[in-house]
Amino acid sequence: MVPLIDYLIVSSILFVIGVYGLVSKGNALRLFFAIEIVVNAANLNLVAFSRYLTPAGYAAEGQTFALFSIAIAAAEAAVGLAIVLVVFRLHKNVDVFGLRKLKN
Amino acid sequence: MSSVLTSLGPEGMPIDLTIVLATIGLIIIILTVLGNRSKYLAMGLASGGFAFGIIFIALQALGFFSSSSSLPYSVPIVTDVVTTDWVSYIFGIAILIVAFLVGLTVVDYFTDESNVTTFYALLIFTTIGALLLAFSTDLLMMFVAWELMSIPSYVLTGFKKKDPASNEAAVKYFLVSAFASAVLLYGISLIYLLTGTTSIYGNSVGTTIVSVSSGYGPVGILALTFLLAGFGIKLAAVPFHMWIPDAYQGAPTIVSGLLSTATKGATFAPAARIFFVIFSFSTFQHDWSLTFAVLAVLSMTLGNFAALTQKSVTRILAYSSIGQAGYILIGFAAGSILGLTGSFFHILNYASMQVCAFLAVALIIQGTRSDNLDTFNGLGKRMTLAPIALTLSLLALGGFPPLSGFWSKLTLFLSAINSNLAWLAVVGIINSFVSIAFYVRIVKHMYLDQAPSDTRLPETNGFRVALIIAVLIIVATGVYPYPLYQLAYTAARSFLASASIIPALLRSVFL
Numbered sequence: 053m054v055p056l057i058d059y060l061i062v063s064s065i066l067f068v069i070g071v072y073g074l075v076s077k078g079n080a081l082r083l084f085f086a087i088e089i090v091v092n093a094a095n096l097n098l099v100a101f102s103r104y105l106t107p108a109g110y111a112a113e114g115q116t117f118a119l120f121s122i123a124i125a126a127a128e129a130a131v132g133l134a135i136v137l138v139v140f141r142l143h144k145n146v147d148v149f150g151l152r153k154l155k156n
Numbered sequence: 157m158s159s160v161l162t163s164l165g166p167e168g169m170p171i172d173l174t175i176v177l178a179t180i181g182l183i184i185i186i187l188t189v190l191g192n193r194s195k196y197l198a199m200g201l202a203s204g205g206f207a208f209g210i211i212f213i214a215l216q217a218l219g220f221f222s223s224s225s226s227l228p229y230s231v232p233i234v235t236d237v238v239t240t241d242w243v244s245y246i247f248g249i250a251i252l253i254v255a256f257l258v259g260l261t262v263v264d265y266f267t268d269e270s271n272v273t274t275f276y277a278l279l280i281f282t283t284i285g286a287l288l289l290a291f292s293t294d295l296l297m298m299f300v301a302w303e304l305m306s307i308p309s310y311v312l313t314g315f316k317k318k319d320p321a322s323n324e325a326a327v328k329y330f331l332v333s334a335f336a337s338a339v340l341l342y343g344i345s346l347i348y349l350l351t352g353t354t355s356i357y358g359n360s361v362g363t364t365i366v367s368v369s370s371g372y373g374p375v376g377i378l379a380l381t382f383l384l385a386g387f388g389i390k391l392a393a394v395p396f397h398m399w400i401p402d403a404y405q406g407a408p409t410i411v412s413g414l415l416s417t418a419t420k421g422a423t424f425a426p427a428a429r430i431f432f433v434i435f436s437f438s439t440f441q442h443d444w445s446l447t448f449a450v451l452a453v454l455s456m457t458l459g460n461f462a463a464l465t466q467k468s469v470t471r472i473l474a475y476s477s478i479g480q481a482g483y484i485l486i487g488f489a490a491g492s493i494l495g496l497t498g499s500f501f502h503i504l505n506y507a508s509m510q511v512c513a514f515l516a517v518a519l520i521i522q523g524t525r526s527d528n529l530d531t532f533n534g535l536g537k538r539m540t541l542a543p544i545a546l547t548l549s550l551l552a553l554g555g556f557p558p559l560s561g562f563w564s565k566l567t568l569f570l571s572a573i574n575s576n577l578a579w580l581a582v583v584g585i586i587n588s589f590v591s592i593a594f595y596v597r598i599v600k601h602m603y604l605d606q607a608p609s610d611t612r613l614p615e616t617n618g619f620r621v622a623l624i625i626a627v628l629i630i631v632a633t634g635v636y637p638y639p640l641y642q643l644a645y646t647a648a649r650s651f652l653a654s655a656s657i658i659p660a661l662l663r664s665v666f667l
Contacts, residue, residue: 067342070338074335080327080331083331084331084334087331087334087335087338088338090335090338090339090342091337091338091341093342094338094341094342094344094345095341097342097345097346097349098341098344098345098348101345101348101349102348104349105348105349105352113296113348113353113354114345114348114354116296117295117296117299117344117345117348117354120296120299120300121299121341124299124300124303127303127307128303128306128307128334128337131307131310131311131330132310132330132331132334134311135310135311135314135323135326135327135330136327138314138317138323138326139323139324139326139327142318142320142323143320143323146327148327148328148331151324151327151328
């Protein structure tokens with residue numbers, strides 16, 4: 053069995069990649085994918101911890117949680133991409149740093 | 157978890173309420189799809205649902221459905237993913253009142269949008285999410301409710317889809333809020349590792365905290381950090397506040413009112429549950445009291461001082477909402493019964509004051525077509541109700557004595573002094589004086605400055621009713637604060653008692 057620390061390392065790397073993507077780019081789609089990477093880091097955590105805490109898997113709360121989280125991420129993607137699409141129609145690009153109308 | 161489905165009695169009240177409201181939301185959607193786009197039918201259905209919810213929760217809290225439950229200070233026995241304790245009652249009623257008031261104004265606000273019925277459906281779903289968030293006692297339920305509250309509110313923020321400002325607000329709010337959810341999920345996964353359960357009041361929490369002090373300390377602090385960031389973004393606490401002014405200014409003004417009261421208020425309930433129950437007996441208890449104190453000071457100071465220089469009234473209200481979050485966090489920092497009483501009391505008052513202010517500004521903007529402070533000049537002569545409501549709510553937010561905000565701020569500052577955080581109370585009082593400057597500045601523009609023209613601006617009936625209800629709540633609480641204070645006190649006392657079911661009575665120092 054792969055030790056828990058390996059999963060933790062992978063998930064931390066995913067988390068850091070996600071946060072890096074979030075602070076380094078301005079494209080709304082890239083930002084959204086970076087957020088999805090963070091969500092998936094958390095999902096990996098949940099599944100790995102669930103397996104580690106209950107090896108028999110009879111009360112796999114963590115895995116249930118991950119399933120819920122994946123479904124919710126899909127709903128969030130649907131709404132989020134719709135918003136980005138509307139912004140693209142108005143501005144012809146989706147760079148969030150270009151959206152400065154509200155900053156006076 | 158299966159017991160939720162089988163307990164549709166008094167204990168299943170949150171589920172009953174969810175079913176009723178969700179059915180109404182679905183009926184509105186089905187009617188819209190079938191071609192019945194009557195705004196007033198949707199408004200009637202939604203308002204009826206919210207009013208039913210308020211009455212239902214009030215009756216439940218008064219013990220109407222069972223003789224044994226709801227003894228004033230009884231400790232709720234929490235085995236489900238949802239609970240019915242006093243904290244959830246007061247948050248639930250506050251959320252439903254805000255949703256009811258916003259619902260009354262939607263038809264009058266969106267005069268040139270065609271999808272108003274959809275707005276009502278989304279309003280109902282986001283309200284259900286906020287309600288379940290206040291009722292949830294399981295991290296899984298909490299996360300699902302959190303997303304149910306957030307996802308419709310992204311659409312509400314971008315509801316004026318041809319307006320660039322509304323779109324900009326929506327995309328910014330969506331990205332920041334989605335990041336908050338992701339960070340929160342990461343924090344939850346770490347808590348799951350520490351406690352082995354997703355239940356907030358779970359059995360193994362007590363044993364786990366022992367292990368936190370012996371070796372898992374860093375993971376616990378990491379989990380606390382992630383959760384603080386996740387909640388901080390939704391609560392608009394500095395340093396997680398950057399999205400607030402843009403989102404509140406760009407969003408339709410009544411949606412800003414909803415976001416800054418229902419969404420934000422509902423987030424305080426799980427925050428209190430997580431930070432006071434899961435992290436209450438850990439070794440870093442002192443640390444996070446100080447953490448909340450620092451967050452409170454930063455939020456109050458930045459919110460109030462940044463508001464001084466703003467030209468746009470909605471932006472002033474956005475910064476004021478950051479400052480008010482700071483006041484509420486004082487009670488969390490104090491961590492005593494009095495502190496939580498103050499926090500809950502101030503959340504209740506803040507909900508009515510802030511929604512009243514935003515609705516009044518929404519009505520004014522409809523007439524003047526601008527939220528610039530200079531267009532508010534002389535409004536006292538051009539409108540009747542909106543300037544009065546705005547004045548009263550701003551004075552209440554600033555904490556003028558005969559109005560509701562004064563009593564809850566007083567409770568918060570006293571609780572800080574009681575918990576040996578006198579410096580925090582001093583910072584809060586200084587901030588109160590600073591905030592009065594910009595609150596009164598708006599009033600001065602409305603009543604003392606020369607109006608650009610003398611034409612009357614329209615005041616519509618939906619707004620009239622909503623503003624009158626909100627003003628009545630503010631004034632009544634200000635003149636006779638005892639019932640609401642008692643409610644908040646009951647909630648705080650039973651909440652801290654339930655938090656200390658678990659092992660050692662470390663908290664008894666404060667009880």
